[in-house]
Amino acid sequence: MSRVIRAAVFQTAWTGDRESMIQVHEQAARDAAAQGAQVLCFQELFYGPYFCQVQDPAFYAYAERIPDGPVVRRFQALARELGIVLVLPMYEEEQPGVLYNTAAVIDADGSYLGKYRKTHIPQVKGFWEKFYFRPGNSGWPVFDTAAGRIGVYICYDRHFPEGWRALGLAGAEIVFNPSATSRGLSGYLWQLEQPAAAVANEYFVGAINRVGVEEYGDNDFYGTSYFVDPEARFAGEPASDKETELVVRDLDLAKLREVRDRWQFYRDRAPGAYGPLTAP
Amino acid sequence: MTTWEPPAPALSVRQVLALERVLAGEPEVVAGAGRLDRPVRWVHVAEAPDVGVMLSGGEMVLTTGVLLTGDEDKQTEYVRSLHRAEASAVVLGLGRAFPAPPEAMRRAAERCDLPLVVLHRPFPFAQLTEEVQSRLVRRKFAAVSLSEAVRTELTALITTGAPLQRLLDEVARHSGCPVVVANVAHRVLGTAGERPAVDDVLRDWERVARQAGAGEGDGWIRAELGGRGERWGSIVLCGYRGDTATGRLLADRAAEALVLHRMLGGTAPTWEEQSAQGLLTDLVSGTVPAGHLLPRARAAGLPVNRRTFVPLVVRGGDAARLDRVLRLLGLPGIAAELAGTATAVLLSLARDQDADALAAHFAARLRAEPGAAPVVVAAAGARTSFDEVPAGLREARHVADAVADSAAALGLPPVVRLRDVHLRGLVRLLRDDPQVQSFAERELDGLLGEPDEDLLSVLRTYLATGRNKSRTAQLHHVSRPALYRRLEAIQARLGVDLDDFEQAASVHIALLAHDAQQR
Numbered sequence: 001m002s003r004v005i006r007a008a009v010f011q012t013a014w015t016g017d018r019e020s021m022i023q024v025h026e027q028a029a030r031d032a033a034a035q036g037a038q039v040l041c042f043q044e045l046f047y048g049p050y051f052c053q054v055q056d057p058a059f060y061a062y063a064e065r066i067p068d069g070p071v072v073r074r075f076q077a078l079a080r081e082l083g084i085v086l087v088l089p090m091y092e093e094e095q096p097g098v099l100y101n102t103a104a105v106i107d108a109d110g111s112y113l114g115k116y117r118k119t120h121i122p123q124v125k126g127f128w129e130k131f132y133f134r135p136g137n138s139g140w141p142v143f144d145t146a147a148g149r150i151g152v153y154i155c156y157d158r159h160f161p162e163g164w165r166a167l168g169l170a171g172a173e174i175v176f177n178p179s180a181t182s183r184g185l186s187g188y189l190w191q192l193e194q195p196a197a198a199v200a201n202e203y204f205v206g207a208i209n210r211v212g213v214e215e216y217g218d219n220d221f222y223g224t225s226y227f228v229d230p231e232a233r234f235a236g237e238p239a240s241d242k243e244t245e246l247v248v249r250d251l252d253l254a255k256l257r258e259v260r261d262r263w264q265f266y267r268d269r270a271p272g273a274y275g276p277l278t279a280p
Numbered sequence: 281m282t283t284w285e286p287p288a289p290a291l292s293v294r295q296v297l298a299l300e301r302v303l304a305g306e307p308e309v310v311a312g313a314g315r316l317d318r319p320v321r322w323v324h325v326a327e328a329p330d331v332g333v334m335l336s337g338g339e340m341v342l343t344t345g346v347l348l349t350g351d352e353d354k355q356t357e358y359v360r361s362l363h364r365a366e367a368s369a370v371v372l373g374l375g376r377a378f379p380a381p382p383e384a385m386r387r388a389a390e391r392c393d394l395p396l397v398v399l400h401r402p403f404p405f406a407q408l409t410e411e412v413q414s415r416l417v418r419r420k421f422a423a424v425s426l427s428e429a430v431r432t433e434l435t436a437l438i439t440t441g442a443p444l445q446r447l448l449d450e451v452a453r454h455s456g457c458p459v460v461v462a463n464v465a466h467r468v469l470g471t472a473g474e475r476p477a478v479d480d481v482l483r484d485w486e487r488v489a490r491q492a493g494a495g496e497g498d499g500w501i502r503a504e505l506g507g508r509g510e511r512w513g514s515i516v517l518c519g520y521r522g523d524t525a526t527g528r529l530l531a532d533r534a535a536e537a538l539v540l541h542r543m544l545g546g547t548a549p550t551w552e553e554q555s556a557q558g559l560l561t562d563l564v565s566g567t568v569p570a571g572h573l574l575p576r577a578r579a580a581g582l583p584v585n586r587r588t589f590v591p592l593v594v595r596g597g598d599a600a601r602l603d604r605v606l607r608l609l610g611l612p613g614i615a616a617e618l619a620g621t622a623t624a625v626l627l628s629l630a631r632d633q634d635a636d637a638l639a640a641h642f643a644a645r646l647r648a649e650p651g652a653a654p655v656v657v658a659a660a661g662a663r664t665s666f667d668e669v670p671a672g673l674r675e676a677r678h679v680a681d682a683v684a685d686s687a688a689a690l691g692l693p694p695v696v697r698l699r700d701v702h703l704r705g706l707v708r709l710l711r712d713d714p715q716v717q718s719f720a721e722r723e724l725d726g727l728l729g730e731p732d733e734d735l736l737s738v739l740r741t742y743l744a745t746g747r748n749k750s751r752t753a754q755l756h757h758v759s760r761p762a763l764y765r766r767l768e769a770i771q772a773r774l775g776v777d778l779d780d781f782e783q784a785a786s787v788h789i790a791l792l793a794h795d796a797q798q799r
Contacts, residue, residue, distance in 0.1 A: 006630075008610060031609045034641050036633055183510075236612070237465040237581050246610030250630060 003253045005147050008037040011225045012244040013212035014049040021047045028246055033082035035248045039147035041087035041176040043210045044155050050180040053217030055131040063093035066104045067112040080110030085145040089178040101133040108146035118154035126219050140166035148173045155179040158193050168201035173253050176206045182219035195232040202230045202260050204251050230259040292317045293369045293395050301411050305403030310381045311389035311396040318368040323412045325405045332361025340369045342405045345377040352384035359388035369395035375402050427529050434537035444551055448472035451534040455517050463513040468579035469551040481518045482575035501527040503535035555580055557616035560624045563670050570667045583612055583628045589663045590627035590635045591672035593680040596655035599623050605646050622680055635662035643694040656687045658696045682708045685795045689744035704792045711796035723790030726773035738766045743788040
């Protein structure tokens with residue numbers, strides 16, 4: 001029996017300041033709700049630039065408390081008003097000097113469900129993330145929302161199959177992968193890794209990437225956000241590679257059961273043989 | 281227009297053996313009879329026992345075996361080395377070294393499935409090489425000249441500024457099969473070839489697109505389009521009937537031309553825009569039944585299964601702007617400029633979505649764009665059947681046209697519908713009636729002959745606002761007294777009293793009819 005969830009992701013360009021960036025995302029939430037979307041995920045570090053192109057302590061100011069900071073509070077009220085589940089990837093300050101790359105998950109009634117902290121932190125040219133973030137310590141939470149069981153796996157995390165699998169084992173039906181990734185670097189991976197993760201773990205993936213070139217570096221963020229199903233089929237077309245776009249798609253979660261009845265990956269996996277994977 | 285005939289496939293072993301000159305040598309296939317369709321790339325005469333190291337694959341090797349006599353191991357190794365070098369066949373002339381087919385060579389050839397042919401009659405090898413070589417060279421020359429011809433034609437088209445469609449038509453003329461250009465998301469941006477064959481391809485496009493390129497043997501030949509490190513899409517020859525090498529050559533030349541065309545395109549409409557425009561124009565014109573356009577609509581990325589279609593026509597917003605707003609709102613739909621100054625938008629919504637609310641949402645966001653020109657958004661009722669889309673688009677265009685002249689004065693709702701256009705809608709439908717035309721001429725005679733366009737414009741606004749003098753003065757940026765003077769001049773020239781309802785109504789209808797004829 002079909003169980004259709006109308007899910008959305010939003011990609012946009014840096015507006016130049018935090019407040020207008022927040023407003024653009026509030027409007028996107030209203031636009032998604034107008035279409036009847038039940039869940040919406042924003043891009044990585046959604047209300048800021050992708051400041052990790054440089055290493056500058058001034059950007060620590062973008063970090064906020066989760067859930068007690070103003071941005072989460074503001075979007076909790078909006079989620080309640082619109083009746084939509086929101087996934088908010090943002091810069092988190094646990095306490096001064098303890099900072100994470102995090103996504104907060106808000107349920108459709110505005111209640112705060114929890115957060116995922118990005119586990120794998122890159123440190124390469126244009127992506128100086130270790131300067132800004134501690135590696136996440138949240139484990140692999142899956143959130144039981146009004147729009148289904150949702151996991152989050154942030155940007156660079158996606159290159160590591162272990163986390164995808166952990167989210168699948170925890171019962172995720174849709175995993176969002178908010179990102180900031182650059183054309184020259186990862187173009188050839190973008191439509192390969194997440195569909196492969198969707199197939200391997202037999203769930204839906206929503207991939208989000210910001211668009212445009214920002215004033216802090218040469219990274220050309222190429223958008224092309226999309227949803228992909230457990231058979232690696234894209235739900236509709238990927239979004240523009242240059243423009244702001246809201247992607248709203250109907251996902252039939254019955255597909256999970258259908259595919260898992262066909263391929264018993266969870267039954268046939270052999271955790272007893274995977275010891276070497278967790279050896280330090 | 282002549283259709284180019286693809287050259288015959290590359291010569292196969294079987295074809296070489298059937299040549300008249302070769303038949304004179306009484307050839308007999310003694311091993312590898314199942315592999316006679318292998319292509320022969322070249323013919324090579326060699327007596328050296330280690331000939332294998334000199335080959336690069338695809339050769340038919342001619343030998344008398346003079347260095348192989350009396351040593352079965354050597355004979356076996358000779359055949360194996362040819363197999364390793366991927367020779368297409370070995371031809372052994374009997375008589376000089378072997379009176380009969382040597383069993384060791386036959387066994388070895390059979391084992392590695394290499395065609396072994398013996399010639400029973402003495403035969404000058406030079407004749408065979410000359411015959412085959414000249415045929416192969418002719419083929420290569422034909423390929424090169426085809427390549428040049430296609431390149432020259434396509435380049436000429438590009439330099440004259442021909443649209444994508446002209447290039448594709450040319451490619452289809454050469455290939456004799458449907459040709460499809462798609463972007464990386466497999467959205468079809470252009471097609472050429474015979475309509476029914478193209479429709480067959482498009483009907484199943486999603487599946488076909490994922491598979492094409494897997495194997496070229498069945499005539500599906502794809503060439504990638506890209507440049508400056510980016511891949512844009514691909515061109516696919518769908519079921520090319522000639523040989524694969526020629527098809528590949530055609531596809532590659534076409535791809536080069538398309539890349540050039542796109543890079544030189546500048547401000548020309550993108551392929552995506554051209555594709556949407558072709559589709560919407562055909563839908564509006566009604567020349568092709570909507571059902572026949574369904575495969576094209578689906579292939580152009582418009583969801584069509586179990587959808588609600590909302591036909592809109594917008595005045596004052598170009599297709600690129602409307603497309604941007606559609607993306608911003610995440611509304612699935614296509615937008616394209618129609619002839620004239622209107623842009624058509626076809627929304628495709630899920631059945632549970634509120635079509636009127638989303639059309640209003642779209643119109644509101646269009647108006648809210650910073651610095652954007654004012655727009656009129658006209659809509660027809662939502663359609664659940666694609667067959668009814670053309671009528672809907674025509675209705676929306678009719679509504680948009682009907683209010684075009686007085687959009688500011690009318691105080692229109694955010695989305696204008698048939699019910700909002702009242703009398704001007706009716707008059708528009710009757711605009712071609714000669715009696716209506718002569719009525720309009722008669723009523724407006726005093727103003728139409730005059731060069732003073734301003735009076736006609738003031739009259740139009742005055743009547744559209746329901747004879748509201750202050751609103752008219754405001755819209756024309758004139759003082760009340762100045763407006764009064766103009767209205768007096770109008771009344772004097774027309775010989776009417778605009779305070780009299782019937783006279784004013786008559787002039788209004790005449791003006792609506794006059795305006796309707798102008799578009």
